[in-house]
Amino acid sequence: METAIVAGGCFWCTEAVFRDVVGVSEVESGYIGGSVGNPSYKQVCSGTTGHAEAIKVTYDPETISYAEILDVFMGTHDPTQLNRQGNDVGTQYRSAIFPLDDAQRSGAEAAIARSNEENGGKVVTTIEGPATWYPAEDYHQEYWEGEGQRNPYCLAVIPPKLMKLRKSFQAKVKA
Numbered sequence: 481m482e483t484a485i486v487a488g489g490c491f492w493c494t495e496a497v498f499r500d501v502v503g504v505s506e507v508e509s510g511y512i513g514g515s516v517g518n519p520s521y522k523q524v525c526s527g528t529t530g531h532a533e534a535i536k537v538t539y540d541p542e543t544i545s546y547a548e549i550l551d552v553f554m555g556t557h558d559p560t561q562l563n564r565q566g567n568d569v570g571t572q573y574r575s576a577i578f579p580l581d582d583a584q585r586s587g588a589e590a591a592i593a594r595s596n597e598e599n600g601g602k603v604v605t606t607i608e609g610p611a612t613w614y615p616a617e618d619y620h621q622e623y624w625e626g627e628g629q630r631n632p633y634c635l636a637v638i639p640p641k642l643m644k645l646r647k648s649f650q651a652k653v654k655a
Contacts, residue, residue: 484537486577487535497642500654521620556641
């Protein structure tokens with residue numbers, strides 16, 4: 481199994497998407513890229529820690545490649561919005577890839593280049609790190625499967641992302 485870390489706005493939303501991707505065995509919501517050790521959700525939401533809401537994806541590279549993981553990531557959020565996704569505004573909602581080694585860094589550069597071709601050169605996704613990963617509090621994990629189904633924000637934002645996943649990446653969706 482291999483690991484990818486990406487930040488594409490609200491981690492509840494990106495987690496929900498990647499839980500439906502073939503070859504993905506685990507998705508953990510958390511924080512990365514900031515200056516405060518073991519930050520809380522409240523601290524990260526304040527925008528003062530420098531962390532991004534992110535997900536750590538554990539996947540089988542024989543089923544889905546790192547490049548495909550990144551293509552799904554770039555295709556299921558708006559990589560052209562600087563420090564925001566929709567109504568979520570702040571550096572904690574930035575679009576970023578956190579490569580774990582040089583090969584992933586090269587893969588991230590290639591994914592951004594592919595996305596720039598599709599988005600008229602307007603991609604603002606950054607490549608950051610190395611940085612320390614901090615898991616989010618337990619109540620954020622698998623949020624869409626539980627509380628998210630009753631959260632008006634999630635009900636407005638997550639289903640369109642899941643539809644985009646199913647439409648644009650049909651072959652990468654779990655049955």
